[in-house]
Structure formats: structure tokens, C-alpha cells
Amino acid sequence: MIPSPEFYVIYNGSRNYPPQKILRLSDSFIDKKAGSEVPLELNVKVFNIKHPECTLDFSSCQPLDNYVKFISLVEEEKSSGASDFMTRAVLKAQKQNLLPDYLRRKTSEVISMVFNEYDYETDIQVKTEEAERRGHAAGLKEGTRNARIETAEILLKEGVSVQTIMKSTGLSEEEILKIK
Structure with missing residues (x-):
């Protein structure tokens, strides 16, 4: 027996997004018939970490807690207006020992990912x-x-x-x- 999996998305965008929302894979199915059984379902819990009413307790999962703290550092540095805000956020995170292994191996990818943010309109x-x-x-x-x-x-x-x-x-x- 294996434990039941849970899937999470951590939303940290700037749009007005609820503190928590459930996304269902079946909502994207083209040929979904009302009231019929869905052959495959996936429920994903989306947590808006920037929303003051977000109820997710990050302390029980160290990597997730570190990620949330890292995103806060990125936002803090971004608001400073510095052109190298991402590099500065990574350096601060490394000093605070946030995501140490990941940031050591993937610093350039993390920086690239943040600079190429997902854009809903696009x-x-x-x-x-x-x-x-x-x-x-x-x-x-x-x-x-x-x-x-x-x-x-x-x-x-x-x-x-x-x-x-x-x-x-x-x-x-x-x-x-x-x-x-």
C-alpha cells in the first residue's frame, strides 16, 4: 500500500487569485459529458502564497517552507528596483541556507525561469x-x-x-x- 498522493501548485503571481482553489483535470476535457463518470481525475490544490488568507502551513515541509521564503526574497529584491534582483535574492537565500542543494546546482536555471515569467495574457x-x-x-x-x-x-x-x-x-x- 502507498499513501494517497496530493498535488499542489504554489501561486505567487500578482493577479487577484483566491487564497486556495482546487483545479480539476476533467475541467479541461473537451468531450466531457455532464453527469458522466470521468475515467481519469486529478485534483490539484492551488495555494496563493501572497494572499493574507492562505491557510497552508509551510512549516511541516522544509523544502516548501524554504521555497516560500525564497519567493519572498525574490519579491523583496524585485521591489528594490535593482536590475540584478534575482542574483541578489539567490545570494541572500544561500546565506540563509534556503534550498541550498537546489540553488547550488540550478542557480542559472532559477534566474532564467524568473526572468521568463509565465504570462497569462500571452x-x-x-x-x-x-x-x-x-x-x-x-x-x-x-x-x-x-x-x-x-x-x-x-x-x-x-x-x-x-x-x-x-x-x-x-x-x-x-x-x-x-x-x-
Whole structure:
């Protein structure tokens, strides 16, 4: 037997986000039917560590507690306006022995990650553009199909054989006979 896993996301952004929220994987499913059983579910607890009402007690997990303290150092240094705020935060964290092994091995990645912060608006914009491209492609495909059907209608009126129309339009015999 293994213990039940728990999944957490620590939110430290600047948006108005609740102190705690549960995200469900199934909320992202495309073909989810209301009231039906979900074949796979994952609940993730999101804690907004910047919210004054955040109830997560970090002291029971040393790495998590250190992470929260490290993020506070980053915010403190960032608000100072120094261009090297991230480096300064890492140095302070190392002096306070916060995440020592991790910061020793991954300092450059941590700095890079913070400078390339996730941006919700950019993410939504990219997803919207991708959806538009897919919609445009589907529209072109549908438009092409409609044009083939119109061509078949004209050819049928002109008395062209079904076999010739099939070769000309790529439509199946069944599709052409439905037009008749």
C-alpha cells in the first residue's frame, strides 16, 4: 500500500487569485459529458502564497517552507528596483541556507525561469491564435467541400456521368447521388 498522493501548485503571481482553489483535470476535457463518470481525475490544490488568507502551513515541509521564503526574497529584491534582483535574492537565500542543494546546482536555471515569467495574457493570445488557425483550416476544408458539391451539381445538370464527376471532384458516388 502507498499513501494517497496530493498535488499542489504554489501561486505567487500578482493577479487577484483566491487564497486556495482546487483545479480539476476533467475541467479541461473537451468531450466531457455532464453527469458522466470521468475515467481519469486529478485534483490539484492551488495555494496563493501572497494572499493574507492562505491557510497552508509551510512549516511541516522544509523544502516548501524554504521555497516560500525564497519567493519572498525574490519579491523583496524585485521591489528594490535593482536590475540584478534575482542574483541578489539567490545570494541572500544561500546565506540563509534556503534550498541550498537546489540553488547550488540550478542557480542559472532559477534566474532564467524568473526572468521568463509565465504570462497569462500571452498564453491566452497564443492559444487563441492557434484556435483561429485551426478554425481557418477547417473553414477552408469545408469551403473546398462546398465548392466540390456545387461543381458536381453543375456537372449533373449538364448530364455529365457520375464516374466523370467522381474523378473531377473527388466526391464519392454516394455523395453525388445524394445531390441528384
